[in-house]
Amino acid sequence: MQDESARRVISVIVVNEASVLSRITDLFSGRGYNITSLTVAPIPESKYSRLTIVTSGSIRVIEQITKQLHKLIPVLKVYEHADLVEKEMALIKFPISENITDIATLCAAYNGKIVNVGDNVFIAMVADEPKRVENLLKIISRYNPKEIVRSGAVALER
């Protein structure tokens, strides 16, 4: 049995045109579906963009979301991913007083490194599976991060 509100990742290929993002987000809010994260960027050398939406719901709800997305005129394709490679990036800002070596080592374990060092703060970057990013964020909480930015997930079918 799958969890009633299991996490799902949906990719949507849309025509790059005005208000296409609103059409998608309006559909989610209008029909009472959740968006956990949403990323969007143009697909190179095409007139399309790719959205990666992380949402949650039962199989039935996800099936409706997929069908409703398909109904939107500028939507080319909708994939509901089962077998996929998924990555998310996070940027984390620390006070300069924190142990930079420890943090750098930790980040390295999560496909990351220190990307900027200033007078008062330094910034680390990680890019990994969303679950692992979450894990890292838990661990580094003891280093008093000042700010954390997550990108939301991007995904590709294997």
Next chain:
Amino acid sequence: MQISGAQMVIEALIAEGVDTVFGYPGGAIMNVYDEIYKQNSFKHILTRHEQAAVHAAEGYSKASGKVGVAMITSGPGFTNAVTGLADAYMDSIPLVVISGQVPMSLIGTDAFQEIDAVGISRSCTKHNYLVTDATDLARVLKEAFYIASSGRPGPVHVDIPKDVTAQIAEFDYSVELNLETYKPHTKGNPRQIKKAMEAISKAKRPLFYLGGGIINSNAAYDVRELVHATGIPAVETFMARGTLCHDDELLISMLGMHGSYAANMAMSETDLVIGLGARFDDRVTGKLSEFAKNAGVIHVDIDPASISKLVKADFPIVGDVKNVVKEMLESVSLINPSKYESWRDTIKNFDSLHPLTYHEDTDRLKPQWVIQRVGELLGDSANISTDVGQHQMWTAQFYPFSRPRQFISSGGLGTMGFGFPAAMGVKVASPDKVSINFTGDGSILMNCQELMTAVEKKIPVINIILNNNYLGMVRQWQTLFYNKRHSETDLSVQPDFVKLAEAFGGIGYRVHTKEEFDAALKDAVEKNIVTFIEVVIERLENVMPMVPSGGSLFNMMLLERKEKK
């Protein structure tokens, strides 16, 4: 050809074969109205409210099967039209609604009569456009007509800033449409259709569940053929009334909240639901977990999102119902009509147990009598529109519909004020038929200003106001479920409907008896002018039978039996 954006709109409407535009001018759409003034390829009907323009376009579309067109200005002109867009969206009515917008340079500055129109219409249209360059207009308008009328039909809104209608650019309406992302499935999967037919041949108590999609796809006569060839009984949704002729032996009646006992019992007892262009709306199914509980489900629909949305389909078939039914007819020999005789008898017994009827037990006229009487006197020669409320349900229950597109009503959205303007659109589309609008004393006041349009353009709609001095349907719920607390539903304070009609130049009648009603209707049909016939009816009559909201179809409140005196 180098022409202005406004001229392009006219040229596109002509190229689409539009013969009637309903609308209301204003600042941002003036360039287009200037071109309307100069042309005589189509007529423009000036309604007295933008909402009425869209409802009239809906009525026109429903009666004719063509795309309805409405034109409005920016800001309040547009917001007034939103109810019409939402109504057309819920009932899958193909419309192209063109609105003016403030000039491009002023968009986003809170300019006079500016509103984010496409932002508002996004959730109540099939698609919408903000045209930012006149060179896009030919393509956009062509797409708009195509999208509105293809697949599951619906309204398309095109918002055009004033400077775009003034812009001179090249216009070529022969542009090829290239909609890579929009390709409706119209042909059903042959293997699925075959499987469905096999399932039907094995079923013991199959039931056709006919929906409004049949009307939209002009499939009613094919469906009649299928029903007769199989001998399988059928129920109709509210939106499908007229698919089968009222005297068809195999037509049980309407099902749902105010459906007949026999129709709802048949749906509860069937072992195979054959859904054609119906969407399992909550007003049809009642409590979902109890709906057709022991039945398999065949679901034919052009909209994949309608299939298995509420009731899981065992045989999903995505396609235009007309194509699918035609293909079903090819293997109809699989089915032996005589097999269902005892099932048909069971249903007949349901019907004789609790027939759809009413009691003539008061001094005042009964609304059901009025509707049946119009059916006797006008029958097939009238198109029937309604507003929303008790009168609407009585009309769906008691009018003897004999053909598709005869019944025009606001089903999904339930828009009070729909009936009168829609009936005008119906009359324009179908001038040879009498256009009747059954309405209530609540609904009629929501668009009564259209008396002026009907008088000016000589559109002789006969409005039959079933007057119980109540907002009747809400009053009925208050009586039944709110312990008779009739909160804000007593409409005892009313205009003089006769004088109201006369004030605009129409005709008014107030009738209390059967004889007066017959005389008024006869006179109204002969005079051929817009009419109000106010019928004073029994105040506390309820629409029966009734499935209480959220209840099971087989658990109906029934008409009390009366001993014959």
